[in-house]
Amino acid sequence: MNLRSRRLVRPARTLAGVGLAATLLATVAGSAGYAADGRPRPVxxxxVLRPPAGQVLSADFAAAGVQVYGCADGAWTFTEPAAxxxxxxxxxxxxxxxxHFRGPSWESTDDGSLVEATVVASSPVPGSVPELLLRATRNRGDGVFGRVGYVQRLHARxxxxxxxxxPAGATTGVPYRAEYRFYVPAGS
Structure with a gap:
């Protein structure tokens, strides 16, 4: 392969990756929270699920994964998310x-930043996990999650x-999808 053909391949892969990302984003989130250009739209x-005044939207992610449950005393109990x-x-x-994993925690696979949070408010969704407002309890790094103060889980399915x-000791993962919105203090 000569240098010229390498230059042609790289942009094609990059564009294909962006196209795939946009397709996945549209598939996971549906039309619920995204405009045609793939950016989050107001919802x-x-x-009870709104972050306090002074918080601004810094990131918006569509999630696809499972809610993991374990069997304790003959009943299913929540263990952790994996998305x-x-x-x-x-x-x-x-x-x-x-x-997204136990904590609950969210970690950027792009920059390694992390936010852990705790639930401060919940709103039921028939047939789905509830929508949530979470407050950050710990941040790591300077990346996308480094300054997050609040997280919303919306459009849960x-x-x-x-x-x-x-049976005792059994575990199972139940598929779910949701939109996670991350907020930082204004001026961050």
Whole structure:
């Protein structure tokens, strides 16, 4: 392969990656929270799920994964989330990626920054895990999650615990999708 053909291949891969990211983002989030250009659009959420005044949207991710449940005393109990996230970060070109796991925690796979949070408000969604407002309890790094103060889980679909009894020690993952919005103090 000569230098000229390398130059042609790289942009094609980059463009294909961006196209794939946009397709995945549209598939995961549906039309719920994204405009045609892939950026988050304003959404109407219950007042209890709104971050305090002075917080601005810094990143928005569509999540696809599972809510993991374990069997304790014959009943399914929540253990942890496990999801891949794809989305948009303010002032950064291209798609961003992250993972969501026990804590609850979100870690950028692009820059290694992390935010852990605790639930401060919940709003039920029939047949799905609830929508949430979470407050950051710990941040790491200077990247996308380094200054996050609040997180919203919106447009939740699926992920509820199985019904009925279960054998001791069993675990199961229940598929879910959601949109996670991350907020930082204004001026950050």
């Amino acid at each position: 109407d959420v219950p007042a 891949n996230l794809l989305g948009w970060v303010r002032r950064r070109p291209g798609a961003a990626t992250a993972v 699926g992920g509820t615990a199985p019904t009925g009894s279960c």
